[in-house]
Structure formats: structure tokens, C-alpha cells
Amino acid sequence: MAFSSSLFFLLSLLCLTFFPPSLAEIRFTEIRNDDRPFIPLDQFGFTHSGRLELSVSKISLSDSKLDLSKVGFFLCTLDSWLHVLRQLEDREITCVLQSDLIESVYTFNSLNNADSFNTEYVQKDADQYNLVFANCYEQQLKISMDVRSAMYNLDGKGLVRDYLSAGRTILPRVYFLFSLAYFGLAGLWIYILYKKRLTAFRIHFFMLAVLILKALNLLCEAEDKSYIKRTGSAHGWDVLFYIFSFLKGISLFTLIVLIGTGWSFLKPYLQDKEKKVLMIVIPLQVVANIAQVVIDESGPYGHDWFTWKQIFLLVDVVCCCAVLFPIVWSIKNLREAARTDGKAAVNLMKLTLFRHYYIVVICYIYFTRVVVYALETITSYKYSWTSVVCAELATLSFYVFTGYKFKPEAHNPYFVIDDEEEEAAAEALKLEDEFEL
Incomplete structure (x- = not known):
């Protein structure tokens, strides 16, 4: 067995660690004219009373x-596979199924000319x-x-x-x-x-729609996982999820772009370049969701699984970068306005x-895209739920911060400024410019 093939499989297991399958633990896989040396089918955390039912x-x-x-x-842990790699490299074995570090579930020499088999494997470790x-x-x-595998x-x-x-x-x-x-936040926002x-x-009513969609998404995901837990x-x-x-x-993503442009509460329109950002982000989100469905439904055994995973990651990164541009443009415009229109305090507060x-x-994107995945890899499989909790807490905090900072105000502090505050803000802006120089 070529060592490069073994290394490729190691990367496959690492990807499974980063992105564990999120669908049913009963999987149906169709393999047709496949000559790959390894086909990763699923990943599962067993307790001391684990079972694998395999029907081929x-x-x-x-x-x-x-x-x-x-x-x-066969079944193997990531640690055991690292040792198997060393065995293959040192020519101690020529086939992974010869290693005593993996747990063989079924080999085809037991078929006896049959075209199907059923077996159950008890995993106590x-x-x-x-x-x-x-x-x-x-x-x-x-x-x-x-x-058909059921774990x-x-x-x-x-x-x-x-x-x-x-x-x-x-x-x-x-x-x-x-x-x-x-749902509680949505009620409070109403x-x-x-x-x-x-x-x-x-924009405030759009925020309400985002809250409700997030609540319904989590509710469907809860029911989805609950049904899988019971039935597999x-x-x-x-589909609803x-x-x-x-x-x-x-x-x-649309909300972040609209807030970043100041739409609705600062200006009633979008500029052409801001519309282009939306025209980029929305189709990319469509592609990202299609990729997510393909990834979940096909599983890591699909020929194009890695391709779709790379597409998903690339699209997600592009979307996260794109939504930052309107905020940067708003900061630049407000900074220029603070120097020219005589309303330093108003523009400085904005x-x-x-x-x-x-x-x-930036912190939200970095935490949910990088830190959460890192946490997923360093945390024991028994506590993999902690990465989900951290991601959801970060998202909840981001929603609360956005609502608090951009909530409707009877006396908007960004527009009602007295002369003394105007002069103080103008002086602060002047000092800031001198400091940058």
C-alpha cells in the first residue's frame, strides 16, 4: 500500500474531526466501481456499551x-491510525487490515461466494x-x-x-x-x-425577522437531533432545518451589510457599491447552503466530498470578508464628514x-470560524457539545450586542447633541488627528 494513500486517509480522518457528520447515525452508502484504498464511512463516539450493525x-x-x-x-481511532502509518512506513505490514492496532469488523474472505452479509460488532472500549x-x-x-451502517x-x-x-x-x-x-429575545424586541x-x-423590523428565523432554525435542529437520537x-x-x-x-449576513451601510436609520438608500456587496453575499450564501446539504447528505465517502467542503469553506470566508467592507466604508465616510460638515460630535459618536x-x-467571525473549530479538535469527544455551546453563546451575544447598540430611541443620542458636546467632540477629533500624525 502506497504511503501517500495512507497519508491522504489521515487527512480524511482529520477533516472528519474538524467537521463531524451532522446527520443520521444510520447511513446508507452506495459504492460503485470504486478502487480507492480507503473509504471513510462514518465517525462515532462509543461508550462502554457501543454497537455497530453493518449490512452490506x-x-x-x-x-x-x-x-x-x-x-x-475496520474501526480505528485517530491515534491508532498514526501508529498504523508508522507500521506501513517501516514496512512492518503491507495492508492496514494486517495491523493489530485496528479492530477488524469484517473481511471479504468470509463471503464464501455470497453477495451480501450482516454482522454486529460490540465495542466495549x-x-x-x-x-x-x-x-x-x-x-x-x-x-x-x-x-448500511448503524452505530x-x-x-x-x-x-x-x-x-x-x-x-x-x-x-x-x-x-x-x-x-x-x-424566542424570548424576539418577544422582548416586539x-x-x-x-x-x-x-x-x-431595519429594526428586519432585526426581528432575523431573530425569529434563528429561533425557528434552532427549534428544527433540536427536533432533528432528537429524532436522530431516538431512531437514527x-x-x-x-429538510426544515x-x-x-x-x-x-x-x-x-444581509443584516450585517445593511447595518454596516447605515441603511434605514442613517440613510434611506443603498449606494451602488453597497448593492453589489449584497448581490455577492446572497448568491454566495445560496452556494454555501447547497454545499452544506451535499456535505451532510453524501458523507465523507463521496468522491466530491472534499471538493464541496473546500467550496463551503471558501464561500464562508468570502462572505465574512465581504460584510466587513460596508462597515469600513461607513467609518471612512463618517470620519470625513466629521471634519467637513461642522457636526463633529454627531459624526464622532457615529x-x-x-x-x-x-x-x-471581526471577533464574532474569528471566534465562530476559527476558535470553535480549534476547540472541536482539542476537546475530548465526550465533551464535543462544548464547542456547540460556545458557538451558540457567541452568536447569542452578537445578536444581543447588535440589538442593544442599534435599538430604536425616542431621543436618539446620535442626533441630539448640545453645543458644549459639539465643541468637546471637535477638540477630541483634532487631538486624535494630531496623535495619528
Whole structure:
């Protein structure tokens, strides 16, 4: 087995660690004329009462005369695979299925000319395992088959199945609690809009829509995960989750762009360059959501899985960068206006507001895109739910900050400034310019 193929598989396992599959723990996989040396099928955190049910049918081999003990399914942890790599490099073994560091589930020499098999594997060692199909005859043997894998843990009495990976089994409650928090914020925002309806702008009603979409998205995700936990499959709840996830993603990025431009509460229109940002962000969000659906539905065994994963990451980065430009433009325009229109205090306060918002947006993007993924990798699989909680807490804080800073005001502090404050702000701006020089 080529060492480069083994290294590629290591990267596959690392990607699974960064982006664990989010759909059902009962997976149906169709493999057709595939000659890849390794096909990662799923990842699951087992407790001491873990089970794997593997059902494979319609098996077709391009050459059945080969030694089929070098073809089959196995379980391994990421640590064990690192040691297997060393064994392959040192020529201690020629096939991964020969290693005593992996747990063989089924090898094809047991088929006895059959085209299907069913097996159950009991996993008593608690850890996070990857289910992998190995073909040690790379580019010599093409395989077609239908694979059904079910991975679950049993409760203390061994009666109830839990199809969510250990460490993610409490996610239904986590998502439900956060959905209640957002519904509560939506109710509070409705009260604020009613109480200060004379000073509410269109952007404030758009904020309400974003809150409701986020709450519905979390509610559907809670039900989705709860159904998977009980049955192993989503049965339609994933469709609602994708719909609200799509609408939430578009609305959130659009809201950041609109706030960054000062639309509605500072000016009633968008400039051409600001419209172009929206025309870029919205289609990219459509592409990102399509990529997310393909990634979740196909799983890491798909030929194009890595391609779609790269597309998703690239699009997400571009969207995050694009939404920062309107805020930078607003800061630049307000700074120029503070020097020229004689309203230094007003523009300086707006300038300070947009600077703060710019910093918060960057921190939010950095935390949810980088820190959360890093936390996912360094945290034990038993506590993988903590990364979800951190991401949702960061998002909730971002929503609260945005609402607090841009809430409707009966006496808007950014427009009602007395002469003394105007002079003080003008002096502060002058000192700031001298300091920069």
C-alpha cells in the first residue's frame, strides 16, 4: 500500500474531526466501481456499551480471485491510525487490515461466494472510532456494494438505543434551550418596537425577522437531533432545518451589510457599491447552503466530498470578508464628514459606534470560524457539545450586542447633541488627528 494513500486517509480522518457528520447515525452508502484504498464511512463516539450493525448487499468485485482477506471493514481511532502509518512506513505490514492496532469488523474472505452479509460488532472500549472500508489492492480491484451502517450506544439497562455520538447526545436539549432564548429575545424586541414605534425604522423590523428565523432554525435542529437520537434518522426534520438554516444565513449576513451601510436609520438608500456587496453575499450564501446539504447528505465517502467542503469553506470566508467592507466604508465616510460638515460630535459618536461594531463583527467571525473549530479538535469527544455551546453563546451575544447598540430611541443620542458636546467632540477629533500624525 502506497504511503501517500495512507497519508491522504489521515487527512480524511482529520477533516472528519474538524467537521463531524451532522446527520443520521444510520447511513446508507452506495459504492460503485470504486478502487480507492480507503473509504471513510462514518465517525462515532462509543461508550462502554457501543454497537455497530453493518449490512452490506449487492457486492460486486472486478476480480474475485485475489486474496480477499485484504479487503474489508475496520474501526480505528485517530491515534491508532498514526501508529498504523508508522507500521506501513517501516514496512512492518503491507495492508492496514494486517495491523493489530485496528479492530477488524469484517473481511471479504468470509463471503464464501455470497453477495451480501450482516454482522454486529460490540465495542466495549469507549472512544471515538472511524468506520472505514479498506481495499489493499489499490487500482487493481474495483468494488461495488450497498452499505448500511448503524452505530449507537445502549443505556445502562441495555434497552434503549442512543444513535447520537457520545458527547453529542445532549445537543437536542442544548438547541432547544437556545431556541427558547431567541424566542424570548424576539418577544422582548416586539415589546421594544411597540413601545418606541414612532422611532422604529425598517431595519429594526428586519432585526426581528432575523431573530425569529434563528429561533425557528434552532427549534428544527433540536427536533432533528432528537429524532436522530431516538431512531437514527431525521425523517424530514432535516429538510426544515436546511430551509431555516438557509434563510437564517442569508438574513444574518444581509443584516450585517445593511447595518454596516447605515441603511434605514442613517440613510434611506443603498449606494451602488453597497448593492453589489449584497448581490455577492446572497448568491454566495445560496452556494454555501447547497454545499452544506451535499456535505451532510453524501458523507465523507463521496468522491466530491472534499471538493464541496473546500467550496463551503471558501464561500464562508468570502462572505465574512465581504460584510466587513460596508462597515469600513461607513467609518471612512463618517470620519470625513466629521471634519467637513461642522457636526463633529454627531459624526464622532457615529464613528465610535461603527468602530465598535466593526471590532465585534471581526471577533464574532474569528471566534465562530476559527476558535470553535480549534476547540472541536482539542476537546475530548465526550465533551464535543462544548464547542456547540460556545458557538451558540457567541452568536447569542452578537445578536444581543447588535440589538442593544442599534435599538430604536425616542431621543436618539446620535442626533441630539448640545453645543458644549459639539465643541468637546471637535477638540477630541483634532487631538486624535494630531496623535495619528
